[in-house]
Amino acid sequence: MSSLFKLTLITHTLAFSPFIILYSLPRLVGFHLISVEAATAFLLVLPIAYMYMLMTRRIFDVNFVLSRLSYHASIAIVPSALMALLGIWIVRSEVSSGLGAARMFLIFYLVLVVLLFAKESLDRRLRRGGSGMNIGGSFERFSHNIARVMKRADLERALEQEIQKSIRVPALQFLDWDASMDEVPIEVLNPQERREIAESLRRKEDLLVPGSLTILHRxxxxxxxxxxxxxxxxxxxxxxxxxxYNPDERNWLGTLANYSSIVSENLYLVEGLIGSLEAEMKKHGDTPGWVLRLVFNLSENERRRLASDLHDSALQDQIIWLRRLETAIVDYEMNAPLKGELEQIKEGLLDVIHQIRETCNELRPPLLMEMGLKQSLEQLFAEAQMRANYTVDFQAEGIDGVLDDEQTLAIYRITQELLRNAAKHANASRVEITLFADEESLRYHYRDNGVGMNEADAADSFSHMGMAGMKERVRSFDGIFEWHSEPGAGMETEITIPLRSRPDSLYEEVVQ
Structure with a gap:
């Protein structure tokens, strides 16, 4: 049913109902509630309503008014009945003393308090928004969609979809506007309407703040x-x-505007950051060290998130199934072949649990910052020697407390990669690692007795061995990475990292 038809129906009902219900029908039984003059006065609603529909192209939201009317009418039934009964009781008891008045006040007051609590409960059940839209569900859906927004087009698409799902809007358009524009570039409007809206926006320019909603003549x-x-x-x-737009829809649109403005401002900041990165790269001719540190920090954050997800989901699920399997083996009688098969499944689960724990430790070194670099490396060497066929000769002097968290993690990751290379590619049987720190720098020396390689042929395997990643990590701290290798003579690596690297203000701003 269209809003125009509903408005016409309501207009005629308001115009003729008082005459029929309050005058004509009571006259049939010999009395009337209002005079014929008063009943006839309601007919003035007709010309007023028709004039309103003629003078304006928009009408108020009849659905919104009807929903509120039915809501408030249902709320008002109980208190009206109670007050009517109390009024009858007051009249019959003829209470006129001050004590009686105070007693009536307390009764009415307690009744209204209880009714307000009941109304709060009914609000949650009966009211879903002015036009029947689920406002809470809309906000939840929209916030979930914009969590994945990475660019302006994604934000526009999410906002457009949410509005079209909740409100029937024939057209909408995103645009950039400033006060110097004579007309707004809205395609569905004619030139006159474009100029009128531009003029209206100029008059309200002070109100055009991010997150606001502005109602126009169209x-x-x-x-x-x-x-x-x-x-x-x-x-x-x-x-x-x-x-x-009814009040609920305006509030809903205003909240969406706030959400969208926050995401939009963040996108502007990201665009500015990308511009700064590009300018820095053009100025230096190569990727600046602070950009490399930023990339490695993002990578480490992702490693921590993945390790946490594995530990909290997959690992815990495996442990639960292992406990259930152990309980079933102990509690139920079964033949020997079936029991043997279940024992093999149990051993397989234990292997999977061990592999997941090892993966979590690889992704997120356990207690690296708490234990310190030296003790963490010793634990790493002990675990590596159990899995590989080489021994590690490790010497360290003056390294605890001289590196910051980023440098400590970088040395740990470089060591992991070198040990991995010694086991998988070099086939080494002996690895020597020496760490020494003075007042100016940290010196890291690595040597193995593996198969070695020809440095001239290193281009093809450089990335494969992870050497490129190690070199970039060192360069991110303004350090020096050198390596030497010959076929049959193993590989030797020398790393120098300054302990007082120059801070970069843009890097600090991005990290914060």
């Missing part, structure tokens, strides 16, 4: 962001039934 604008004098807007046409 449609509305959501301010998603501002960059200097330019505003980033979303224009929404009038609703399909030509009704005004």
């Amino acid at each position: 449609g509305a604008c959501i301010v998603m962001g501002r960059k200097g004098d330019q505003a980033y807007l979303l224009w929404l046409d009038d609703k399909a039934d030509h009704t005004r």
